[in-house]
Amino acid sequence: AVSSVDISKDGTRIVSGCGDSTVRIWHTKTGSSIGKPFQGHTKQVQSSVATSPDVKRIxxxxxxxxxxxxxxxxxxxxxxxxxxxxxxxxSVAFSPDRMRFVxxxxxxxxxxxxxxxETSIGEALQGFTSSVESTDFSPD
Known part of the structure; x- marks a missing residue:
């Protein structure tokens, strides 16, 4: 089952995170799959996929x-x-300058x-009283 989606900033691709632990890319106009599923996670890809602003990384x-x-x-x-x-x-999200992500x-x-x-910047932000389900960057 698909549990997460993101549309690339150029509007040409849909990225999906799936319950079978894969990430997949789809063409927005045809709906067809592009390439093979990305494999590397050992459990489901929850509600968290994001495409970089330059569409080079996921x-x-x-x-x-x-x-x-x-x-x-x-x-x-x-x-x-x-x-x-x-x-x-x-949840994951790229910064607008694509230099960071959360x-x-x-x-x-x-x-x-x-x-x-590919390293953590500082300590984790804490103090939340429950699970943090969604994140994003402000455009400014």
Whole structure:
């Protein structure tokens, strides 16, 4: 089952996160699948896929508590799975400048990541009283 979708900033692709632990890309005009499913998560890709503003990378969060960065053209993972959450990674979003992204989790935290170095920026944002289900960046 599809549990998450994002439309690329150029409007040509739909990215979906699926219950079978894959990420898939679809053509918006034809509805046909583009390439093979991206494989690398070990549990379902919850409600968390996002396409970078330049449409070159995709990020996904999973019930396996990791965030992955993917090459949008080839479907290959970029680097190792990003660790840092202690429960499902629920939501991911790129910054408008594509230099950072955020992930939120059932562990009641939000993490800010450097998209180039694939490392966490500072400590996780805490203080939430329940699961953080959705994240995004302000355009400014």
């Amino acid at each position: 990020i996904s969060g999973s019930s396996d508590q990791t965030v992955r960065i993917w090459n949008a053209e080839t479907g290959t993972p970029i680097g190792e799975p990003l660790q840092g959450h202690t429960d499902s990674a629920q 992930s939120s989790s059932h562990d009641k935290t939000v993490k800010i990541w450097n998209a180039e170095t």
